Amino acid sequence: MSNKEIIESLIKQQGELVRKLKSAKESKDKIDDEVAKLLELKAQLSCENGEIQKFTLKTAKGTRDFSPQQMAIRENVFTKIIGVFKRHGAETIDTPIFELKEVLTGKYGEDSKLIYDLKDQGGEILSLRYDLTVPFARYLAMNKITNIKRYHIAKVYRRDNPSITRGRYREFYQCDFDIAGAYDPMIPDAECVRVVQEILESLDIGPFLIKLNHRLLLDGMFAACGVPQDKFRSICSAVDKLDKSPWDEVRKEMVSEKHLAEDVADKIGQYVQMNGKLELVEKLLSDTNLTKIPAAVEGLEAMKLLLDYCDLYGVKDKVIFDLSLARGLDYYTGVIYEAVLLGDTKIEDPANSVGSIAGGGRYDNLVGMFDAKHKQVPCVGVSIGIERIFAVIEAKLLSGPDKVRTTEIEVYVASAQKNLINERMKICKELWDEGIKAEQSYKKNPKLLAQLQHCEEYGIPLAIVLGESEIQKGIVKLRNVLTRNEVEVPRTKLVDEIRKHLKTSHTNGSS
Amino acid sequence: MSNKEIIESLIKQQGELVRKLKSAKESKDKIDDEVAKLLELKAQLSCENGEIQKFTLKTAKGTRDFSPQQMAIRENVFTKIIGVFKRHGAETIDTPIFELKEVLTGKYGEDSKLIYDLKDQGGEILSLRYDLTVPFARYLAMNKITNIKRYHIAKVYRRDNPSITRGRYREFYQCDFDIAGAYDPMIPDAECVRVVQEILESLDIGPFLIKLNHRLLLDGMFAACGVPQDKFRSICSAVDKLDKSPWDEVRKEMVSEKHLAEDVADKIGQYVQMNGKLELVEKLLSDTNLTKIPAAVEGLEAMKLLLDYCDLYGVKDKVIFDLSLARGLDYYTGVIYEAVLLGDTKIEDPANSVGSIAGGGRYDNLVGMFDAKHKQVPCVGVSIGIERIFAVIEAKLLSGPDKVRTTEIEVYVASAQKNLINERMKICKELWDEGIKAEQSYKKNPKLLAQLQHCEEYGIPLAIVLGESEIQKGIVKLRNVLTRNEVEVPRTKLVDEIRKHLKTSHTNGSS
Incomplete structure (x- = not known):
């Protein structure tokens, strides 16, 4: 019986069940559940029949995936920005991606039409957050917090007509730093300026x-x-x-x-x-x-x-x-x-x-809008235009001579001959046990050239090259991928030797 | 003219505009836009009239905010998990929080009824992602990627009836590690087991x-x-x-x-x-x-x-x-x-x-469901049940004797007398310039006791205590918050001295 036939028989059974429930006048919920299963089965059958790809394979309008390279750049930028926030003692919070619709109502003026609503599937009426500021104010009021210095880096949603070329999207990161509390004039306000200055300096994206x-x-x-x-x-x-x-x-x-x-x-x-x-x-x-x-x-x-x-x-x-x-x-x-x-x-x-x-x-008045007694919590904050910064840095890096590394692998465990998979696995285990970042080919008998090319492609600094004769002598070859220099190292001293090499290559800035 | 009066007059103007557009039979889009503005103004007026809080101040059902303390715990857990992923050479990607509904159809069997749909506001029909695996498969097919080892930590959405006590939510993190590619049997499969073992060991959450x-x-x-x-x-x-x-x-x-x-x-x-x-x-x-x-x-x-x-x-x-x-x-x-x-x-x-x-x-067959020619990309992966892990670790930490630090501040800049705000600011600037994590009170003339209490509350190891006489002598007092020991340090040697103290307290494990 083929997959297709199995599904067809399941569809028949399920269809009968639905008819039975309907004629028995069972609850709408119960019938809906079974209808949903039926529709799923029909969708599966379409797939089995090769009726896939009737829709274009794409992400939703105004949104995009991030490749490992883009993610590596983002991670680097986030690390710098979070470093500044932490230098100023900011805590971080997180809030759900959607809020009760009422939370957002009356906060954005004519831009309210850009809010994404969720479908009413029974229960609460929800909308995707439009920024991080209103959820922050809601959080403060709800938890009766009167003092906090917090940062929040997260995605927000706007049904804008995005001009992708200008770096605007319907899903994008905001990166906010806010100081809430009744304090003396301009002291927190001035620190926000300092925070922006430190961030823009640290990112090295030109004069501002x-x-x-x-x-x-x-x-x-x-x-x-x-x-x-x-x-x-x-x-x-x-x-x-x-x-x-x-x-x-x-x-x-x-x-x-x-x-x-x-x-x-x-x-x-x-x-x-x-x-x-x-x-x-x-x-x-x-x-x-x-x-x-x-x-x-x-x-x-x-x-x-x-x-x-x-x-x-x-x-x-x-x-x-x-x-x-x-x-x-x-x-x-x-x-x-x-x-x-x-x-x-x-x-x-x-x-x-x-x-x-x-x-x-x-x-100063936003938090009070959420408080039953209009209790105000004065706030001041800045939002870093992170998507624009990414665009600038990405363009700079991708046009530059240096490759962006997407992994942090320090040692690749390669073999020069066949049937060494067990030996490669043992060495990987040893390295992982010692906290060294290591990987190997997932092929049983990979070609040496392919393995070394992988190292170059991913910017891996060191490779171990295993061979029968070295294994018998209790040594391994340690190769500097960049210089192609190889040294023979006793198995027992392998980890120490790798650490020594990594230290040198780090200080040489080649990693 | 009060705010309320301003809004009332704006509502009047906007109402007239809408009537005019309607009688001129303008396009539906244009009228809708102006009606949206009108509704916004009315919502603002309700706020001004104190008619807020008709809704309960809460997060959407099955979702929650994360406090700074919870976030500190999460960050720590994520760092450990990502450390393992990186030790194994995984790259990371990101995909949008919503997908075209068709991408999700036919993938989840009877659980499809748990998918959150977005409201049809014109344009594409969208759903919130239900897991990270289907978007990953869509990403591979769309970009014709045949080999990748990637991790993805992000939120997913399920309209489940959450049992909060059992740690289940409608919005929750998934934490996935997958190896895609046609390789030799069980080599990637075994590495997934090793990755799970390293993660669970590193988190120290008991036998497994x-x-x-x-x-x-x-x-x-x-x-x-x-x-x-x-x-x-x-x-x-x-x-x-x-x-x-x-x-x-x-x-x-x-x-x-x-x-x-x-x-x-x-x-x-x-x-x-x-x-x-x-x-x-x-x-x-x-x-x-x-x-x-x-x-x-x-x-x-x-x-x-x-x-x-x-x-x-x-x-x-x-x-x-x-x-x-x-x-x-x-x-x-x-x-x-x-x-x-x-x-x-x-x-x-x-x-x-x-x-x-x-x-x-x-x-092995999921990616092919997205490919017009059914081209398969074999995949194997694991998903770490991060929410459950958080719950276990949070319970352990919050019942334990140690406080969870929510900031990384190293030095608090305090003053023992009035009118030293300028002096405090200058010292903060010097410390920030040197990359030292420092903060001060946002009050002009804070009480010394309040400042020192802040240090204890946030677990800040060092405090600088400024006083007029010390400033005149060109020195500052550096206080160990835990031991309450104070030493006098020349202003010119402040940064060096702080670094020395931080090093000692780090090696003592007191931070």
């Missing part, structure tokens, strides 16, 4: 700048220019486009689409073209149009303190106070950040930005 | 056994007992229940539910109570009922070879050939594994199992 601004100052500036309060948000989101569009276009949006008076737009235009350091804060503090608005003064004083602290933290050269920085999200309440790469030019002017690579800010 | 069996032998044994071929699968899944149910119950299922003749069931009963080592293989090879079935002989010869290789790999004591091992999944075609913890008893008898902790087997 960290732009700083303050939501209170933006609001104060809008008020000073005469923007009606109910237009603050929409004008703020117009200003946010300045990193991609020239002022003329943004002005047009303000005037034509958002019905702002032309003279008001022009006043805004003067402010948003300003950027600088402490001297700009001083200049604006003497601008009486601004200083009559309390929020503006409060924002400027905060910026002054932040810039002082940035100086103490040694990041003065990397920050710039930039009045055009607005950030899209509604929930920011204080300082806002955005780090930009400057491309090949070394001139540290925000105008040379080739793209945002980190962003964040203070959000 | 790795049960081995072979699907061909099972089929041959069924045939020898007189099971009709179309009942092989259902009888196999009955045998699979032997780890939870006694033989009497399984026999009853075979006879009453699956209509197997009583004498056939009794013959099976004699076989499935056998377990042993090489001598059992020999015994069965002289069982003429079995040896007349070619599949049985093939399975027994394979077991013999596997046990020989296990001996060479030094895992002889940990494996047992167990005829009751069946494994639930349909797709296995050769060797099958299951590792069980033996509980407190040290008696290495499968009857003392307190639960399965790893499992796997050979599946």
